[in-house]
Amino acid sequence: MFILSKISDLIRIPPDEFKRDTISAITHQLNRNYANKIVPRIGLCITIYDILEVDDGQLKPGDGSAYINVTFRAMIFKPFVGEILTGWITKCTADGIKVSMLGLFDDIFIPHKMMFEGCRFLPEDSAWVWPMDEETKLYFDVNEMIRFRVEQEVFVEVKPKSPKEKEAEEEAEMKRQQALLEGKEDSTIPETTVEKHPPYAILGSCQTDGMGLVSWWE
Amino acid sequence: MKVIEKRDAFLSDYEVFQFLTNLETSHGWDDETQALLQQNRRKKIKTKKPYNNVTLQRITRDTISYLRVNKSYIAQDEDEEMDEVTKNQNMSSPICKLQNDQFSELMRDLNRFELFKIEKLQIVNQLPSNMVHLYSIVEECDSRFNEDQINEIISIIERYSQSQ
Known part of the structure; x- marks a missing residue:
């Protein structure tokens, strides 16, 4: 589930960090840059594991900071394809099941074509059901613990928000708060935040024995 | 970077x-x-x-x-x-109860079986307690190991996941 990746990067140490010793100043800067961020085409960086190499610092004209080339190892959440993971169901839609790993990682999706054969979606219960045989029907309910196999990783290059998007978001937030103040609890103002593609997502499958809700196989 | x-x-x-x-x-x-x-x-x-x-x-x-x-x-x-x-x-998961020497002992016990590195990694991560779970981790488990071996693996895992 977790790996170590060797990465080198040029980091900037601002002058107010000079009072610290080199290693802790570097670790601090690296953690600010990497902790809880997606490293493109690798995975989700949890923290810096250790620092392997520190070059001499460089100065740039017009800036009091030190620029240092460092080589370090980062602890990264990157399940390999075929790995079995456990998560919790957060949402069932007609397309499939959304699974979350309790704050660690949320963007896991099990599309309907990667579920057991014969699985159906019940819109009235908003749950998926797997008719295992004639009599038993097994339900995929929200908040249940689910085991799945990692099938594919999806990386999307995410652009930073444009000023227009930011403005629109702020406006929507203002409107929502105003509606709340006026006491309209069930206000009809839709949440404008369009669901964007997450930079790193995992596609999972539930097709073999042992997969699906943990309680089925106990 | x-x-x-x-x-x-x-x-x-x-x-x-x-x-x-x-x-x-x-x-x-x-x-x-x-x-x-x-x-x-x-x-x-x-x-x-x-x-x-x-x-x-x-x-x-x-x-x-x-x-x-x-x-x-x-x-x-x-x-x-x-x-x-x-x-x-x-x-709470058995992972937070294990000690360093227990963990290396578990690893040594698992080394006796012809498991791939990646399978051992998943076994120590998930500590499967039943056969179905173990079968899903170990590929073609039934042809590579006989029933006694599988039961032994499960009992080893159980011993470590229940020790304090």
């Missing part, structure tokens, strides 16, 4: 858990230090502030709490009569 080696090493959940709990204590983010800080604040005693890095603190806490949950234990109705202590024990 330049990636020199994408996969320098694999880490087991146990190692990650140890590393992160150490990180949490050394930065003063664990519950004990936090409680002490609160106390001192109330009594207006000046104490050294813990390292301030909100994102790192949050992801460390979340990862630890994910690893701490026992993923093969299902709460049952009859459990409600149990006292809090046993309930908590059942809820």
Whole structure:
């Protein structure tokens, strides 16, 4: 589930960090840059594991900071394809099941074509059901613990928000708060935040024995 | 940023858990230090502030709490009569109870079987308690091992996941 990746990067140490010793100043800067961020085409960086190499610092004209080339190892959440993971169901839609790993990682999706054969979606219960045989029907309910196999990783290059998007978001937030103040609890103002593609997502499958809700196989 | 080696090493959940709990204590983010800080604040005693890095603190806490949950234990109705202590024990993953020497012993025990590295990694991460779970981790388990061997693997895992 977790790996170590060797990465080198040029980091900037601002002058107010000079009072610290080199290693802790570097670790601090690296953690600010990497902790809880997606490293493109690798995975989700949890923290810096250790620092392997520190070059001499460089100065740039017009800036009091030190620029240092460092080589370090980062602890990264990157399940390999075929790995079995456990998560919790957060949402069932007609397309499939959304699974979350309790704050660690949320963007896991099990599309309907990667579920057991014969699985159906019940819109009235908003749950998926797997008719295992004639009599038993097994339900995929929200908040249940689910085991799945990692099938594919999806990386999307995410652009930073444009000023227009930011403005629109702020406006929507203002409107929502105003509606709340006026006491309209069930206000009809839709949440404008369009669901964007997450930079790193995992596609999972539930097709073999042992997969699906943990309680089925106990 | 330049990636020199994408996969320098694999880490087991146990190692990650140890590393992160150490990180949490050394930065003063664990519950004990936090409680002490609160106390001192109330009594207006000046104490050294813990390292301030909100994102790192949050992801460390979340990862630890994910690893701490026992993923093969299902709460049952009859459990409600149990006292809090046993309930908590059942809820927490065996990973946080293991010791370093126990972990290496478990590894040594598993080395006796012809398992691939990646399968061993998943076994020590998930500590499967039943056959179905083990079969899903180990590919073509039924042709590579006979029933006795499979039962032995399960009993080894059980011994370590239940030891205190």
